């Protein structure tokens with residue numbers, strides 16, 4: 001990774017030593033996906049500098065937009081600053097994205113920060129079945145990329161209220177009839193496994209719209225462990241919820257449920273990670289590398 005500058009936590013932290021971001025334990029508890037531990041040390045040692053750096057890049061974009069407007073002698077709708085977050089299924093993208101949203105809003109209260117995931121652009125389970133793509137869920141062809149790029153084009157055009165479909169991890173499907181709204185945010189955080197993927201047929205890709213991208217990296221065996229732990233937790237939470245995707249498994253033989261999860265990891269998510277997600281790592285502006293317990297041990301920043 002020749003074009004990246006590598007920092008350990010200690011060094012990275014020193015870039016923001018004077019003003020660590022403030023967050024309460026209660027706020028942190030709300031961010032955690034499913035009862036895990038994100039400690040305040042991470043916020044102090046990793047996220048403070050990250051927030052500060054993101055704000056620097058944000059200001060640069062705004063200054064450039066201003067200059068473009070002056071050069072052209074016209075007012076141009078200022079598109080949001082878009083941050084993309086990529087990485088494997090279960091590596092912790094949504095947890096990091098939620099943390100960034102809270103910390104950015106907290107540190108810069110005038111900024112409106114919206115968070116969303118590309119999960120909503122995956123075809124519904126019914127449509128995946130129709131296309132014979134059930135075993136390819138999460139792979140590039142399982143997303144409605146036209147819908148996603150049209151959506152992003154609307155975002156950049158400065159349109160006021162833009163709707164997008166929603167996905168539920170609990171249902172393991174698109175939620176029909178429910179939509180998210182993007183209403184002129186200053187910063188838009190978009191997380192998803194496909195956010196750095198290259199096009200298969202020369203079309204525009206998601207990352208063409210990003211101002212800054214982050215890849216969350218970790219050893220495969222750890223991500224598998226986090227995937228299995230989340231699976232068991234979601235299953236337990238839905239033991240008494242007959243409408244849930246995990247309900248039957250939660251009330252059936254435990255070893256069969258674990259076998260299903262293991263197969264999903266081995267045959268779907270791990271294959272996707274190796275073939276389509278990990279190869280996009282070096283397209284990111286910043287790589288957060290995690291070790292056991294989700295501890296970020298290395299930070300790689302791409303040289304400009």
Ligand SMILES: Nc1ncnc2c1ncn2[C@@H]1O[C@H](COP(=O)(O)OP(=O)(O)OP(=O)(O)O)[C@@H](O)[C@H]1O
Pocket residue numbers: 032033034035036037038039087088089090091092093094095096193226227229230293294
């Ligand atoms: N910093 C962290 N500390 C502790 N646990 C974490 C942390 N980040 C993520 N986790 C846990 O790891 C699991 C995966 O995290 P998360 O759901 O954020 O992943 P994801 O990459 O968004 O997954 P997907 O692509 O399936 O949506 C969850 O159980 C989550 O609670």
Ligand SMILES: CC(C)(CO)[C@@H](O)C(=O)NCCC(=O)O
Pocket residue numbers: 089119122137138139167172193264268269
């Ligand atoms: C929605 C995706 C594809 C991406 O986040 C993922 O969370 C997913 O549901 N993958 C399919 C295999 C699985 O259930 O883990």
